[in-house]
Amino acid sequence: MTTTLNAPAGTSQGSTATEVLNRVRTFARAELLGKEEYFDSLPDQPTAEAARLHAAGLANWWIPAAYGGLGLSLADSVDIVSELAYGDAGFAFGAFLPVLGTAMLQLYGTDELARPVLERMIAGGGRLGILGSEEEAGSELGRTATTFRRDGDNLVLNGEKYFSTNSGSADLLLVLARSADDEADYAMVAVPREAPGVEIVKRWDMIGVRGSGTYQARLRDVAVPAAHRLRGNGLRHLEIGLNASRILIAATAIGVSRRIRDLSMEYAGQKRIKGARLQDNAVFAAKLGQIETLVEVMRSQCRAAAAEFDRYLEAPDGGAAALYRVGSLRSALAAKLFCGQAGWQVATLGSEMFGGLGYTHEHPIGKLVRDMRYVSVVEGGEDVMRELLYTRFVVPAGKRR
Numbered sequence: 001m002t003t004t005l006n007a008p009a010g011t012s013q014g015s016t017a018t019e020v021l022n023r024v025r026t027f028a029r030a031e032l033l034g035k036e037e038y039f040d041s042l043p044d045q046p047t048a049e050a051a052r053l054h055a056a057g058l059a060n061w062w063i064p065a066a067y068g069g070l071g072l073s074l075a076d077s078v079d080i081v082s083e084l085a086y087g088d089a090g091f092a093f094g095a096f097l098p099v100l101g102t103a104m105l106q107l108y109g110t111d112e113l114a115r116p117v118l119e120r121m122i123a124g125g126g127r128l129g130i131l132g133s134e135e136e137a138g139s140e141l142g143r144t145a146t147t148f149r150r151d152g153d154n155l156v157l158n159g160e161k162y163f164s165t166n167s168g169s170a171d172l173l174l175v176l177a178r179s180a181d182d183e184a185d186y187a188m189v190a191v192p193r194e195a196p197g198v199e200i201v202k203r204w205d206m207i208g209v210r211g212s213g214t215y216q217a218r219l220r221d222v223a224v225p226a227a228h229r230l231r232g233n234g235l236r237h238l239e240i241g242l243n244a245s246r247i248l249i250a251a252t253a254i255g256v257s258r259r260i261r262d263l264s265m266e267y268a269g270q271k272r273i274k275g276a277r278l279q280d281n282a283v284f285a286a287k288l289g290q291i292e293t294l295v296e297v298m299r300s301q302c303r304a305a306a307a308e309f310d311r312y313l314e315a316p317d318g319g320a321a322a323l324y325r326v327g328s329l330r331s332a333l334a335a336k337l338f339c340g341q342a343g344w345q346v347a348t349l350g351s352e353m354f355g356g357l358g359y360t361h362e363h364p365i366g367k368l369v370r371d372m373r374y375v376s377v378v379e380g381g382e383d384v385m386r387e388l389l390y391t392r393f394v395v396p397a398g399k400r401r
């Protein structure tokens with residue numbers, strides 16, 4: 001059965017987490033920072049930098065020690081993602097997104113299914129692709145048209161998946177599908193990417209987070225053992241895993257905001273306005289004070305949401321039963337919604353900061369603005385976050401649908 005995603009409280013995790021964070025910061029400054037043009041060029045996946053993250057022993061840092069991993073908590077992951085995103089948001093996104101799949105696998109897959117996948121991810125630095133969205137079913141995943149049907153000991157899948165990050169190079173795909181015989185039955189099914197019938201149709205030319213790779217995929221009569229289905233309802237699995245990845249998407253906004261703040265300070269140290277350095281201007285000071293406030297509140301909300309998720313995982317069953325009952329966490333939805341909005345405010349301040357130069361490709365701010373946008377779009381837009389918060393947490397319990 002399951003194990004926790006992170007090391008149990010009271011181990012030496014505190015010092016490990018600080019040490020790992022320092023190493024990630026050093027990695028991000030050395031390997032990611034200043035390579036805006038390269039990461040913005042839609043580099044081939046996996047990138048050489050991803051291989052070096054693995055070589056440094058830092059890839060998939062949240063996978064528990066029981067599988068050979070570092071076993072860092074989601075709360076620790078907030079600062080790790082902020083550091084990676086300070087270097088490049090797309091790289092950070094590609095690196096942490098597998099947490100969505102590993103959470104689902106650990107909590108609801110059998111040990112026979114989950115263990116080899118997780119151990120391989122530690123040994124080889126590999127990634128998982130999550131295939132939820134379809135052309136007609138992005139936020140409305142209940143309209144999923146990809147089907148599975150039982151054929152002896154196998155499940156056979158058919159369908160088209162619109163967006164899935166990392167799936168071009170992932171070892172394993174987790175596919176949301178609906179029973180061909182029972183419309184109410186949704187399954188999350190583990191599919192090796194090399195399985196016959198899996199086809200990567202194209203890589204999307206995204207406007208931001210271009211250091212990651214997002215693909216359209218097709219499944220034609222893809223057969224996998226029936227034991228590759230996770231226990232329970234696939235829609236629920238996705239909600240549960242999305243808690244982790246939505247919090248880390250939100251944490252990307254912290255890293256990008258910090259980068260905008262630091263670039264602004266650098267610029268304001270040289271730029272002169274009305275005979276003085278911009279740095280000494282009261283209007284500039286107020287803007288930077290505002291940015292710092294937003295960074296601080298984003299960080300607090302991400303950490304609080306991550307700590308809540310971590311607490312669920314401390315249960316003897318790894319949190320599987322309790323999380324299955326709650327699904328989406330209010331704190332995770334709020335983190336994603338708030339950080340998308342706060343990050344966008346920072347991006348707007350940043351995009352004005354550098355005058356006309358900031359509106360050219362010569363300056364990195366344009367890329368940072370495009371990268372920031374993904375926080376509000378991916379894994380549910382703002383309307384979707386607001387609707388979930390309303391229907392799950394505002395409507396009185398007895399009246400919820």
Ligand SMILES: Cc1cc2nc3c(=O)[nH]c(=O)nc-3n(C[C@H](O)[C@H](O)[C@H](O)COP(=O)(O)OP(=O)(O)OC[C@H]3O[C@@H](n4cnc5c(N)ncnc54)[C@H](O)[C@@H]3O)c2cc1C
Binds near residue numbers: 129140165387
């Ligand atoms: C870079 C990137 C990476 C991605 N990676 C993955 C991945 O790995 N796996 C995966 O499965 N998917 C992935 N996606 C898909 C992504 O999660 C969806 O695109 C996103 O959730 C938005 O869904 P949608 O495209 O269906 O748009 P919709 O949510 O349908 O939005 C379209 C419009 O409908 C409005 N709307 C939607 N719901 C409501 C509502 N309840 N009330 C009012 N208005 C509403 C929106 O505000 C918007 O105006 C990725 C997308 C991107 C851009």
